[in-house]
Amino acid sequence: MGFCFSPTIRSVSKFTSCTILLVFLLSCTSFTATEAYDALDPNGNITIKWDIMSWTPDGYVAVVTMFNFQQYRHIQAPGWSLGWTWAKKEVIWSMMGGQTTEQGDCSRFKGNVPHCCKKDPTVVDLLPGTPYNQQIANCCKGGVINSWVQDPANAASSFQISVGAAGTTNKTVKLPKNFTLKAPGPGYTCGPAKIVKPTKFVTADQRRVTQALMTWNVTCTYSQFLSQKTPTCCVSLSSFYNDTIVSCPTCACGCQNNATQPGSCVEADSPYLASVVSGSGKNSYTPLVQCTKHMCPIRVHWHVKLNYKDYWRVKVTITNFNYRMNYTQWNLVAQHPNFDNLTQLFSFNYKSLTPYAAINDTAMLWGVKFYNDLLMEAGPLGNVQSELLFQKDKSTFTFEKGWAFPRRIYFNGDNCVMPSPEDYPWLPNAGSHPDISLLTLFMTILSAMAFLYAYA
Numbered sequence: 001m002g003f004c005f006s007p008t009i010r011s012v013s014k015f016t017s018c019t020i021l022l023v024f025l026l027s028c029t030s031f032t033a034t035e036a037y038d039a040l041d042p043n044g045n046i047t048i049k050w051d052i053m054s055w056t057p058d059g060y061v062a063v064v065t066m067f068n069f070q071q072y073r074h075i076q077a078p079g080w081s082l083g084w085t086w087a088k089k090e091v092i093w094s095m096m097g098g099q100t101t102e103q104g105d106c107s108r109f110k111g112n113v114p115h116c117c118k119k120d121p122t123v124v125d126l127l128p129g130t131p132y133n134q135q136i137a138n139c140c141k142g143g144v145i146n147s148w149v150q151d152p153a154n155a156a157s158s159f160q161i162s163v164g165a166a167g168t169t170n171k172t173v174k175l176p177k178n179f180t181l182k183a184p185g186p187g188y189t190c191g192p193a194k195i196v197k198p199t200k201f202v203t204a205d206q207r208r209v210t211q212a213l214m215t216w217n218v219t220c221t222y223s224q225f226l227s228q229k230t231p232t233c234c235v236s237l238s239s240f241y242n243d244t245i246v247s248c249p250t251c252a253c254g255c256q257n258n259a260t261q262p263g264s265c266v267e268a269d270s271p272y273l274a275s276v277v278s279g280s281g282k283n284s285y286t287p288l289v290q291c292t293k294h295m296c297p298i299r300v301h302w303h304v305k306l307n308y309k310d311y312w313r314v315k316v317t318i319t320n321f322n323y324r325m326n327y328t329q330w331n332l333v334a335q336h337p338n339f340d341n342l343t344q345l346f347s348f349n350y351k352s353l354t355p356y357a358a359i360n361d362t363a364m365l366w367g368v369k370f371y372n373d374l375l376m377e378a379g380p381l382g383n384v385q386s387e388l389l390f391q392k393d394k395s396t397f398t399f400e401k402g403w404a405f406p407r408r409i410y411f412n413g414d415n416c417v418m419p420s421p422e423d424y425p426w427l428p429n430a431g432s433h434p435d436i437s438l439l440t441l442f443m444t445i446l447s448a449m450a451f452l453y454a455y456a
């Protein structure tokens with residue numbers, strides 16, 4: 001599946017066989033959760049590790065850590081919530097660095113009352129500023145977890161849990177079942193817990209190694225198909241060789257409809273805006289977008305700016321149309337064949353992603369700390385930009401047929417809606433509109449597929 005999505009299919013025969021494969025895959029209509037993985041981060045996952053640190057008279061104390069092994073998908077505010085179902089009648093006596101959202105019915109306990117008696121507890125992170133005596137390492141970030149590439153030091157989140165009415169040896173303890181991870185909406189599917197080799201911990205001075213009494217792992221993977229989100233960003237295009245600016249597709253993220261959804265967007269000069277932005281709705285996580293034809297909270301503009309003899313230059317601008325959101329730690333993933341020869345990049349960080357060892361056409365871009373890693377709310381400051389300098393490979397480089405435009409763009413891990421390839425700006429001397437080329441055809445199928453696949 002992922003292979004067919006890759007735009008590196010150059011030869012006609014491969015293209016044809018891939019089309020046949022696509023048709024075949026479409027005809028077996030059942031897209032299951034496990035098939036719908038991310039082609040640009042095929043091994044991406046969140047691994048949840050339970051380390052039993054000590055046994056207690058009626059159970060154990062465990063440290064639960066979530067590692068975000070996804071290259072670019074992070075968990076933003078309002079953060080993760082993690083649920084599971086106990087195998088027996090376990091209770092949670094106490095927690096550090098996290099809490100359950102509900103206590104449940106603890107009426108069978110006299111005296112000491114547990115933190116949570118629910119059969120299916122849901123845990124959330126504590127907020128920044130939690131008193132030190134309730135913290136543990138990697139906790140208390142309001143459920144925010146950064147991505148592995150962007151900030152590995154902050155790509156994990158932990159809490160400590162003291163479990164009662166549970167097994168008290170590694171033979172009698174029963175693993176929790178049915179893990180669910182919300183981030184905060186749906187999208188992740190978690191596998192069963194598996195007992196693995198106990199984790200080894202090295203002391204800070206590296207002179208002693210201790211180990212957990214028992215460890216189990218749970219792996220969760222993301223699928224845009226399951227997340228059932230409407231798109232949150234779109235792409236617009238322009239070039240130095242043609243005045244046409246190809247805007248984001250109309251209604252890419254929704255349509256303006258004040259009749260059925262009053263206030264679904266606001267005009268930039270509306271007096272209503274001031275009251276909404278400073279008012280009580282301020283901390284809502286529902287986007288409040290500026291009225292545009294595309295209605296997306298985020299627009300990525302790709303401008304082909306200059307053509308030199310051996311190089312060409314692109315300007316990328318990300319604009320925030322959401323009045324309710326400052327995007328901290330934003331990131332962009334872009335796919336273009338010339339990323340194998342990116343010579344210079346200004347004012348963004350960059351890492352080449354190589355989802356398939358031989359293919360080097362995907363790049364992850366993100367802001368420079370304290371400079372532009374914060375994409376401010378909609379308004380005059382709500383944009384960040386960078387320029388990319390590519391070295392031409394004479395055998396593949398062309399301005400024709402939209403080659404200079406990106407094949408795919410993700411903002412914060414969400415696929416952005418691209419304009420239709422027929423609308424791309426074309427070279428003035430290109431006589432007539434190019435016939436449906438192989439690329440155009442391929443990209444049409446690709447975008448149709450991506451649409452079906454992600455939002456069907």
Ligand SMILES: *[C@@H]1O[C@H](CO)[C@@H](O)[C@H](O)[C@H]1NC(C)=O
Binds near residue numbers: 043044046047069219
């Ligand atoms: C989860 O990601 C890590 C790091 O990329 C990888 O080593 C591991 O094999 C992945 N686990 C699964 C079950 O895919």
Ligand SMILES: *[C@@H]1O[C@H](CO)[C@@H](O)[C@H](O)[C@H]1NC(C)=O
Binds near residue numbers: 170171195213214
């Ligand atoms: C359980 O503990 C015993 C020693 O007490 C050890 O030999 C065994 O490997 C452990 N089993 C697991 C699953 O950790």
Ligand SMILES: *[C@@H]1O[C@H](CO)[C@@H](O)[C@H](O)[C@H]1NC(C)=O
Binds near residue numbers: 083085120178180
């Ligand atoms: C697993 O959890 C989900 C959501 O909490 C629930 O709907 C489902 O019934 C649970 N399945 C089992 C087997 O407990």
Ligand SMILES: *[C@@H]1O[C@H](CO)[C@@H](O)[C@H](O)[C@H]1NC(C)=O
Binds near residue numbers: 047048067196197217
């Ligand atoms: C369990 O998870 C930890 C942390 O992510 C990882 O280091 C370890 O390799 C995993 N073990 C297995 C067997 O997947």
Ligand SMILES: *[C@@H]1O[C@H](CO)[C@@H](O)[C@H](O)[C@H]1NC(C)=O
Binds near residue numbers: 262264266270272291
């Ligand atoms: C929709 O309603 C909002 C708030 O009342 C207003 O600011 C905006 O101009 C309206 N949009 C249209 C297209 O009528």
Ligand SMILES: *[C@@H]1O[C@H](CO)[C@@H](O)[C@H](O)[C@H]1NC(C)=O
Binds near residue numbers: 282325376
């Ligand atoms: C975004 O950040 C600015 C400056 O820190 C702040 O004034 C503004 O209230 C923030 N907006 C939101 C929606 O959080």
Ligand SMILES: *[C@@H]1O[C@H](CO)[C@@H](O)[C@H](O)[C@H]1NC(C)=O
Binds near residue numbers: 339342352360
């Ligand atoms: C991909 O391209 C980048 C930038 O040109 C380079 O640093 C990296 O080594 C390349 N990776 C592979 C696998 O070719």
Ligand SMILES: *[C@@H]1O[C@H](CO)[C@@H](O)[C@H](O)[C@H]1NC(C)=O
Binds near residue numbers: 391392393394
């Ligand atoms: C970059 O392009 C130059 C000129 O075509 C070529 O010599 C070089 O091998 C290319 N580098 C990579 C990593 O493809």
Ligand SMILES: *[C@@H]1O[C@H](CO)[C@@H](O)[C@H](O)[C@H]1NC(C)=O
Binds near residue numbers: 242243427
């Ligand atoms: C620019 O491209 C558009 C297609 O998007 C085309 O209709 C127009 O004629 C082109 N302009 C010139 C000057 O060639």
